[in-house]
Amino acid sequence: xxxDAVIVGSGPAGVFAAMxxxxxxxxxxxxxxxxxxxxxxxxxxxxxxxxxxxxDSCSIVSGWGGAGSASDGKLTLTTGFGGNxxxxxxxxxxxxxxxxxxxxxxxxxxDNHAYEPSAEVARATIRKASAVGLKILPARIRHIGTDASxxxxxxxxxxxxxxxxxxxxxxxxxxxxxxxxxxxxxxADGTVLRGHDVILAPGREGASWLAGVVEKLKFPIAxxxxxxxxxVEVPDSVCEDLTKDFYEVKCLYNxxxxxxxxxxxxxxxxxxxxxxxxxxxxxVTVNGHSLKGxxxxxxxFAILVTKNFTQPFSDPIGYATHIxxxxxxxxxxxxxxxxxxxxxxxxxxxxxxxxxxMITPTAAAEPGDLSLVLPHRYLTDIVEFLDALxxxxxxxxxxxxxxxxxxxxxxxxxxQLGKDLSVPVYDHLYLAGDxxxxxRGIIQAAASGVVAARAILQQKSC
Numbered sequence: 221x222x223x224d225a226v227i228v229g230s231g232p233a234g235v236f237a238a239m240x241x242x243x244x245x246x247x248x249x250x251x252x253x254x255x256x257x258x259x260x261x262x263x264x265x266x267x268x269x270x271x272x273x274x275x276d277s278c279s280i281v282s283g284w285g286g287a288g289s290a291s292d293g294k295l296t297l298t299t300g301f302g303g304n305x306x307x308x309x310x311x312x313x314x315x316x317x318x319x320x321x322x323x324x325x326x327x328x329x330x331d332n333h334a335y336e337p338s339a340e341v342a343r344a345t346i347r348k349a350s351a352v353g354l355k356i357l358p359a360r361i362r363h364i365g366t367d368a369s370x371x372x373x374x375x376x377x378x379x380x381x382x383x384x385x386x387x388x389x390x391x392x393x394x395x396x397x398x399x400x401x402x403x404x405x406x407x408a409d410g411t412v413l414r415g416h417d418v419i420l421a422p423g424r425e426g427a428s429w430l431a432g433v434v435e436k437l438k439f440p441i442a443x444x445x446x447x448x449x450x451x452v453e454v455p456d457s458v459c460e461d462l463t464k465d466f467y468e469v470k471c472l473y474n475x476x477x478x479x480x481x482x483x484x485x486x487x488x489x490x491x492x493x494x495x496x497x498x499x500x501x502x503x504v505t506v507n508g509h510s511l512k513g514x515x516x517x518x519x520x521f522a523i524l525v526t527k528n529f530t531q532p533f534s535d536p537i538g539y540a541t542h543i544x545x546x547x548x549x550x551x552x553x554x555x556x557x558x559x560x561x562x563x564x565x566x567x568x569x570x571x572x573x574x575x576x577x578m579i580t581p582t583a584a585a586e587p588g589d590l591s592l593v594l595p596h597r598y599l600t601d602i603v604e605f606l607d608a609l610x611x612x613x614x615x616x617x618x619x620x621x622x623x624x625x626x627x628x629x630x631x632x633x634x635x636q637l638g639k640d641l642s643v644p645v646y647d648h649l650y651l652a653g654d655x656x657x658x659x660r661g662i663i664q665a666a667a668s669g670v671v672a673a674r675a676i677l678q679q680k681s682c
Contacts, residue, residue, distance in 0.1 A: 223247045223385075225676055226404055226415035228392050230254070231286025232662050233421035233653030235373075236321060237669035238380055244677055248384035249413055251405065253391045253426075254283025257373045262494070272504045272554060277389070278497040281425045284388065285373035286653075286665070287496075287507075293369030294468065294486065295362040295663050297322055297334060301470060301483075303659030305668055308639050317667040322362065324666075328375040331368065331512075335467035336360040345462065345612055349471065352608045357470040365512030395420070395433050395649075402649035417676045421653040421669060427630040428500050428537050430655050439643055440636040445657065446536040447629035448543055449482075449524040450590065450602060451506045453622040455579060456490055458615040459519040463489040468521075473608055475601045480525055482605045485629075487521035493583035493624055495555065501541045504548050506555045506583070506624040516582050522627045525601045540628040546593045547626045550586070555626075556593065557585035560606065561619025563599070566591070577620035590625045629660070640675035641668060650675060 225241055227234045230252035241248050254260070260283045263269040281287040296302045299314050306314045326332055337345070342358040349356045364372055380386065391408040395418065404414035422430050434441070462469050468487040475482060491510030498505065508520040529536060547556045559577060562569040568589035574581065591599055602623075610617040634657035636644060641658060643649040650672035652658055652665070659665040 221247070223249050223413065223415040225417045225419060225673070226413055227251070227419045227421060228405060229286075229421035229423050229426060229653060229655070230284045230386070230388070231421060231423040231653055232666035233423075233659070233669035233672075234419065235285070235376055235380070235669070236324070236666040237419050237421065237652060237673040238384055239324070239376070240670050240673035241676065242380065242383040246677075249387065249415070250380070250384060251387045251390050251392055251407070251413070252283065253277060254388065256388050257284045257370050257377060260284070260370075272495040272497050274497050274499070274502075274504070278425070278499065281423075281496050281498070284377055285369070286423045286662075287425060293330075293364030293366055293372070293662070295322060295325060295330070295364065296359050296468075296661055297362060297663065298357075298359040301357055301359070302661035303664035303668070304634070305658060305664045305671070308637065308641060308658075309671060314664075314667065317670055318663055321663055321666040321670065325362070325364070325372060328379070329368070329372045330362060330364045334360050334362045335465070337465040341465045349612050352611045353473060353476075354608050354612065355472040356612075357472065358466070359468065359470055361467045363467055363510070366509045367514070368512045392429075395437065397437060397646060401647035417648045417650065417679070419650045419652055419669070419672045420656060421651070421665075422655040423665075424630045424654045425498065425500075427655040431537055434635065437646070439645065441634070445634055446527045446529065446540050447524040448527075448540055448594070448598060449522055449627050450594075451493055451508055451520055451522050451624040451627050452606070452616070453493055453518050453520045453579060453581065453624065454616055456517055456519050458613055459487070459489065462612065463487065463519065469612070471609065473605050475604045477600050477604060478597050480527070480597070480601045482523060482525050482601050484609075485522040485524050487519065489519045490515035490517065491520050491582070492516055493520050493581070495583065498541070498630075501545075503541055503544045504554055505544050506627045518579060518582055520582070523602050523605050524627065524629065525598050537630050540630060543593060544626050544628050547590075550588050550592060552586060555583075555585045555624055556588040556590055557581060558588060558590045558623050558625070559619060560603075560617065560621040560623060563590060563623065564603065564619075574622070579620050579622050581622055583624065585624055590623060593625060630655075641672045642675060
């Protein structure tokens with residue numbers, strides 16, 4: 221059989237592309253190396269282990285629904301961040317797609333309530349932040365929650381399963397190209413699945429796989445972004461004046477010493493710090509999530525430093541994973557944890573100093589010294605950012621603030637793509653989602669899948 225579309229990846233981009241295509245009667249196959257959502261169970265979050273067990277397929281980052289949907293389920297319903305899709309299709313088209321995708325999430329069971337700060341609160345926060353060089357990005361946020369997210373994603377699976385072929389626990393070995401066009405994919409067992417069109421949407425977990433495809437087939441590269449940083453954990457009281465209105469406070473900051481761009485990412489009120497295992501690179505990184513039904517007393521969020529490298533450098537994923545592996549090495553295979561005060565004083569944290577502090581960690585991590593892992597430039601950026609954030613989040617830069625390391629975001633090299641996310645050098649091939657460098661979050665990932673699917677539908681109708 222020749223499918224109308226072969227989709228690699230069952231994250232938001234792949235799922236929403238498939239829903240768009242099957243609605244128009246197209247024959248679709250979705251392939252993913254991870255598990256279906258009901259089988260995505262992390263031993264740590266299930267209470268069966270206190271340390272990462274390096275599962276063959278990490279349930280936090282791999283499988284049906286992708287990394288973001290299963291780890292927190294936070295939908296950002298605003299343009300300006302969350303990806304680069306606006307550059308491809310324009311702001312008005314992106315707003316329409318965000319509304320479409322959001323309605324689909326609600327249709328399948330997402331909480332209908334959305335957080336949005338009032339104009340007065342937003343203005344006051346922006347005014348205070350701008351005095352220290354912080355740029356606040358007010359956003360409308362819908363929080364599904366990791367637990368409720370599983371139900372939403374399972375509903376999408378049950379909707380699609382009778383209408384298309386879904387191959388989970390299945391690894392794609394390579395893209396099949398014939399006569400200057402994508403013709404399908406070859407699986408690890410040698411099976412070739414053919415399709416008139418191919419959408420590659422492997423997610424952040426599959427970014428290194430996609431980088432290999434890019435290198436082999438010589439896709440044109442636009443830039444090479446790297447996001448590296450730490451996850452910060454503080455008491456809820458530090459953030460609650462803002463999170464009650466914003467839910468997630470999104471900030472951008474250009475640091476004074478190195479003029480590097482930093483940003484907050486994935487803020488989780490009353491949330492939990494979690495491990496992520498990347499089997500392909502054999503490393504453990506840190507992330508965070510929050511639940512609808514279970515709450516902690518802490519808020520966590522990431523501080524990420526974004527660097528765009530240029531030639532002759534060509535391996536942003538290798539650079540980021542090298543730093544992450546240093547943390548694993550010093551933490552005995554896990555992640556490192558350090559008090560901000562200890563980092564400033566140039567000493568490693570100890571279990572006793574952390575226990576004496578005012579914050580109880582929500583994740584098991586090895587007390588240590590992040591200055592032995594992260595370059596001086598990154599640590600300077602992070603500390604300067606925390607000092608600036610203290611203006612709007614008083615207490616965030618206290619000595620007891622916890623820093624987990626490291627957090628990295630793996631994107632493929634950002635590629636030169638058409639407005640419909642097509643690859644210029646090969647016909648019938650489209651890239652979508654975080655792993656392809658198109659998006660940086662659930663909503664824009666899902667929207668990018670819709671863009672690719674609609675391009676295929678329009679092509680078919682011509």
